[in-house]
Amino acid sequence: DQEKKKQAAEQSEDMTVCRLILTEMDKHDDGWPFLKPVNFKQFPAYKKYIRQPMDFTTMKNKLRDNQYKTRGDFAADVRLIFNNCQTFNEDDSEVGRAGHNMRKFFEVRWKQLLLTS
Numbered sequence: 001d002q003e004k005k006k007q008a009a010e011q012s013e014d015m016t017v018c019r020l021i022l023t024e025m026d027k028h029d030d031g032w033p034f035l036k037p038v039n040f041k042q043f044p045a046y047k048k049y050i051r052q053p054m055d056f057t058t059m060k061n062k063l064r065d066n067q068y069k070t071r072g073d074f075a076a077d078v079r080l081i082f083n084n085c086q087t088f089n090e091d092d093s094e095v096g097r098a099g100h101n102m103r104k105f106f107e108v109r110w111k112q113l114l115l116t117s
């Protein structure tokens with residue numbers, strides 16, 4: 001009915017915002033550690049310490065497969081990436097700093113796009 005159609009339209013606008021912000025993070029200079037899943041061969045301890053790995057490519061695939069029902073689900077995976085990063089990396093390291101920079105970029109952009117919709 002009318003209400004359902006409206007909700008569906010909003011939901012798809014939300015996913016458009018999610019796709020946009022993921023594209024921006026993919027292109028960001030500090031996004032390099034997060035583009036693909038962490039390589040367990042390169043970092044054997046990662047699998048042991050990080051229960052739920054996440055990265056931008058995995059998120060792109062989840063978006064494509066319609067696995068995010070709300071913006072909140074999407075934001076939870078982004079924050080998982082940066083929380084994992086803080087768990088596994090010193091703040092004062094290349095990857096650690098990139099994680100803090102990318103988290104800041106995301107949270108600012110996320111608020112901005114929340115208001116415009």
Ligand SMILES: Cn1cc(C(=O)NCCN)ccc1=O
Nearest residue numbers: 032033034038085088089095
């Ligand atoms: C997210 N993350 C990435 C790396 C990394 O070195 N990625 C390089 C990809 N070429 C190491 C630890 C970590 O937590």
